[in-house]
Amino acid sequence: MNSNQKKRNFQIEAFKHKVVVDPKYAEKTWKILEHAIHEIYNHNASGLSFEELYRNAYNMVLHKFGEKLYSGLVSTMTFHLQEMAKTIEAAQGGSFLEELNRKWTDHNKALQMIRDILMYMDRTFIPSTHKTPVHELGLNLWRDNVIHSSKIQMRLLNTLLELILRERTGEVINRGLMRNIIKMLMDLGPSVYQEDFEKPFLEVSADFYRAESQEFIECCDCGDYLKKAERRLNEEIERVSQYLDTKSESKITNVVEKEMIASHMLRLVHMENSGLVNMLIDDKYDDLGRMYSLFRRVPEGLPTIRDVMTTHLRETGKQLVTDPEKLKDPVEFVQSLLNEKDKYDKVINKAFSNDKTFQNALNSSFEYFINLNPRSPEFISLFVDEKLRKGLKGVSEEDVETILDKVMMLFRYLQEKDVFEKYYKQHLAKRLLSGKTVSDDAERSLIVKLKTECGYQFTSKLEGMFTDMKTSQDTMQGFYSNYGPELGDGPTLVVQVLTTGSWPTQPSVTCNLPAEMSALCEKFRSYYLGTHTGRRLSWQTNMGTADLKATFGKGQKHELNVSTYQMCVLMLFNNADRLRYKEIEQATEIPSSDLRRCLQSLALVKGKNVLRKEPMSKDIAEDDTFVVNDKFSSKFYKVKIGTVVAQKESEPEKQETRQRVEEDRKPQIEAAIVRIMKSRRVLDHNNIIAEVTKQLQSRFLANPGEIKKRIESLIEREFLERDSADRKMYRYLA
Amino acid sequence: MESDSGKLKMKKEDMVKLISAEGFEFVIDKKAAMVSQTIRNMLTSPGSFAETEHGEVTFPEISTTILEKICQYFYWSLQYASFYIEVILVHIYIGHCSAHSGKETEFHIEPELTLELMMAANYLHT
Numbered sequence A: 001m002n003s004n005q006k007k008r009n010f011q012i013e014a015f016k017h018k019v020v021v022d023p024k025y026a027e028k029t030w031k032i033l034e035h036a037i038h039e040i041y042n043h044n045a046s047g048l049s050f051e052e053l054y055r056n057a058y059n060m061v062l063h064k065f066g067e068k069l070y071s072g073l074v075s076t077m078t079f080h081l082q083e084m085a086k087t088i089e090a091a092q093g094g095s096f097l098e099e100l101n102r103k104w105t106d107h108n109k110a111l112q113m114i115r116d117i118l119m120y121m122d123r124t125f126i127p128s129t130h131k132t133p134v135h136e137l138g139l140n141l142w143r144d145n146v147i148h149s150s151k152i153q154m155r156l157l158n159t160l161l162e163l164i165l166r167e168r169t170g171e172v173i174n175r176g177l178m179r180n181i182i183k184m185l186m187d188l189g190p191s192v193y194q195e196d197f198e199k200p201f202l203e204v205s206a207d208f209y210r211a212e213s214q215e216f217i218e219c220c221d222c223g224d225y226l227k228k229a230e231r232r233l234n235e236e237i238e239r240v241s242q243y244l245d246t247k248s249e250s251k252i253t254n255v256v257e258k259e260m261i262a263s264h265m266l267r268l269v270h271m272e273n274s275g276l277v278n279m280l281i282d283d284k285y286d287d288l289g290r291m292y293s294l295f296r297r298v299p300e301g302l303p304t305i306r307d308v309m310t311t312h313l314r315e316t317g318k319q320l321v322t323d324p325e326k327l328k329d330p331v332e333f334v335q336s337l338l339n340e341k342d343k344y345d346k347v348i349n350k351a352f353s354n355d356k357t358f359q360n361a362l363n364s365s366f367e368y369f370i371n372l373n374p375r376s377p378e379f380i381s382l383f384v385d386e387k388l389r390k391g392l393k394g395v396s397e398e399d400v401e402t403i404l405d406k407v408m409m410l411f412r413y414l415q416e417k418d419v420f421e422k423y424y425k426q427h428l429a430k431r432l433l434s435g436k437t438v439s440d441d442a443e444r445s446l447i448v449k450l451k452t453e454c455g456y457q458f459t460s461k462l463e464g465m466f467t468d469m470k471t472s473q474d475t476m477q478g479f480y481s482n483y484g485p486e487l488g489d490g491p492t493l494v495v496q497v498l499t500t501g502s503w504p505t506q507p508s509v510t511c512n513l514p515a516e517m518s519a520l521c522e523k524f525r526s527y528y529l530g531t532h533t534g535r536r537l538s539w540q541t542n543m544g545t546a547d548l549k550a551t552f553g554k555g556q557k558h559e560l561n562v563s564t565y566q567m568c569v570l571m572l573f574n575n576a577d578r579l580r581y582k583e584i585e586q587a588t589e590i591p592s593s594d595l596r597r598c599l600q601s602l603a604l605v606k607g608k609n610v611l612r613k614e615p616m617s618k619d620i621a622e623d624d625t626f627v628v629n630d631k632f633s634s635k636f637y638k639v640k641i642g643t644v645v646a647q648k649e650s651e652p653e654k655q656e657t658r659q660r661v662e663e664d665r666k667p668q669i670e671a672a673i674v675r676i677m678k679s680r681r682v683l684d685h686n687n688i689i690a691e692v693t694k695q696l697q698s699r700f701l702a703n704p705g706e707i708k709k710r711i712e713s714l715i716e717r718e719f720l721e722r723d724s725a726d727r728k729m730y731r732y733l734a
Numbered sequence B: 001m002e003s004d005s006g007k008l009k010m011k012k013e014d015m016v017k018l019i020s021a022e023g024f025e026f027v028i029d030k031k032a033a034m035v036s037q038t039i040r041n042m043l044t045s046p047g048s049f050a051e052t053e054h055g056e057v058t059f060p061e062i063s064t065t066i067l068e069k070i071c072q073y074f075y076w077s078l079q080y081a082s083f084y085i086e087v088i089l090v091h092i093y094i095g096h097c098s099a100h101s102g103k104e105t106e107f108h109i110e111p112e113l114t115l116e117l118m119m120a121a122n123y124l125h126t
Helices: A002-007 A027-042 A050-062 A066-092 A095-117 A119-129 A134-147 A150-166 A175-187 A190-219 A223-242 A250-270 A276-281 A283-297 A303-320 A324-328 A330-350 A358-370 A376-391 A398-412 A416-434 A440-454 A454-487 A514-533 A565-574 A579-587 A592-602 A653-678 A685-696 A704-716 B003-008 B037-044 B050-054 B065-078 B083-095 B111-125
Strands: A545-551 A557-561 A578-580 A611-614 A627-628 A638-641 A680-685 A721-723 A729-732 B015-019 B025-029 B054-057
Touching: A027 A050, A027 A066, A027 A095, A050 A095, A050 A119, A050 B050, A050 B054, A066 A095, A066 A119, A066 A150, A066 B003, A095 A119, A095 A134, A095 A150, A095 A175, A095 B037, A119 B037, A134 A150, A134 A190, A150 A175, A150 A190, A150 A330, A150 A592, A175 A190, A190 A223, A190 A250, A223 A250, A223 A276, A223 A283, A250 A283, A276 A283, A276 A303, A276 A440, A276 B054, A283 A303, A283 A330, A303 A324, A303 A330, A303 A358, A324 A330, A324 B037, A330 A358, A330 A376, A330 A398, A330 B083, A358 A398, A376 A398, A376 A416, A376 A440, A398 A440, A416 A454, A440 A454, A454 A565, A545 A565, A545 A685, A557 A565, A565 A579, A565 A592, A578 A579, A579 A592, A579 A627, A592 A611, A638 B111, A653 A685, A653 A704, A653 A729, A680 A685, A685 A704, A685 A729, A704 A721, A704 B015, A721 B083, B015 B037, B025 B065, B037 B050, B037 B111, B065 B111
Parallel strands: A557 A638, B015 B054
Antiparallel strands: A545 A557, A578 A627, A611 A627, A680 A729, A721 A729, B015 B025
């Protein structure tokens, strides 16, 4: 190959630099470069040839004079920087920063040029000798000779802090200049920025905000203070974005948060007349939202708000459920609970960004105070009753759903769900039997909700009631199609056959029905027992109603809607003009408390007094006499005579219901104990109580004392035994 | 190459004149010249060096032959991926870069120029 032969002809000196013999070569070359650096710093570079300078530096490095070149550069640059520092120091007042900035720009430009011409050194000499590259060297020299010069360092810092203070107090400063200077500090490395500016800046800021917050808190109300704090915070964030290092943002906001919020947190929250509680009371969503977003920034901030809210909520809730005024009207009572819930839902939604922990706090507070009043289950059921009787007339389906959902929400808070069930059953029975329910759909919808909430078991009896209503209708149709023709014009009987157990029936004395009615009833009984063998029918006369057509003395005719008891009483007057209390009692055999109540509503209610009592008085006495009120008049043809029923349960009734609930709980507790012991075989007392409580939680809160009694009863009946060694352990006996 | 400058009528700012040791002038696109890191610095350095102002650079240590080769390389490099530079360097070392002359994308270097060319490349940081 040709190339191999030609190679021999190559000469090493192909590149045409002179072989260095001149001992002054290095000195001479350096002089040229040194001169060039001077010219560059003096803004005189336009005459210089880049190529020549580059070539000289190149050759110096190539001929092993790199060290000389480098140290020469250091000393020349140092010299110029010291000169610059002197000029900067000499600058008066406000021009100081400007001068510094100008010199910095100059130096940067010069440095760029010097680096370009010394590029070959940067590329080869510096990496191999581990020296600082030219650009970094230039920055370091600037830092050491200018920024850290004794006359500049403090002055610079003070000037910067002074300007920031002036800006904080509302003056307009030259932000561009600030930005350049801060940028310079950042270019010199993070440590310079931090040590020479950021650290003192944060300290001074802390002092500033400490003093300012102290002043604000003395003279502002909570809302105003928060507004000011928020504004300060935003100002600092904006300042960082305008001319500080972005990394400083979290640090300075921390300072503001700590000084303005964290240190005054409790005082703010509890501030008289304007603190958190007042904001909650007055629905100040903006202020609350501000408080939330500010407090969220500091540790313990949100828990503080939450705790105060919870305490306040429990306090007001407690007042609400124990307010004797409210207790008079269950509907009002429940409505105000709902209002309270709505109010706080809104606060949490609008101001606390739907924070889950706040919602939980709200729920637990409600759970706490609703259960403070043992009558809450009854009242909630009464509320539903009221709504389903009349409250929902003309309300759209969606609204019905909303109301029912709200009720369910309250229901969820109840610990004694079984008590609710008891009352609900009673109220539902009344609604169904009197045909008063507004909407079957709404009834069923609520039952479905209860079912999803508490399971099939909870609602099976309620559903049984609906089924009974339906079958009774069919039975009645069957009865009339069989007997219709032979019954003729007599009274019409509607019977609802209720399954014992599903309905809250009380064993009651059947009263004496008027002759025409009892005959009809007998017919029905034989019809029903004819189709359903092996059943027993007993009449619940205390639960029925009747429509009567009555003609009074002056010929005025009315249709009276009365209870079965009232019907029995009134029918007596078909055959007598005046009757004594005793006579009525004997003829009807209505229990005396019921009879009194029924006579009260017939004779003493204004506008509905179809009977007249002698002597006139407010109460029914044993020797009263009753006559038909001939002067009775009403603008309506139909007159509904309600029994004077206590809407709310009276004290003894309440006791009774409570007792029945307690009775019902016993088998449930026992069943739970047996279930648990069957799977565990051996368990100690405390664990049994814990597990039983847990199992029954969805229905009621089991009382440990009661559980203990049940355990004892189970031991007596030999379901369990105590461990012979450890008396606290129980053993399941299969 | 010199004659090209007249025909192409490029804008003066987009061109740069490179002058060899013997005084030969090569007028080429700045874009091409900037393949050399050194020339790039010369033309873009913030200070107004003579080179930046006049749009010409003199290389007293580079001969015409080499400078011409260099200019060719600039254009070649601009056109083909930098990947090939390595290939070339390998070829220069082995000394038989014409072996693959079949490939059109290859940059042909006469063996007798290699050493000088390498030194110039070092200087120009190409």
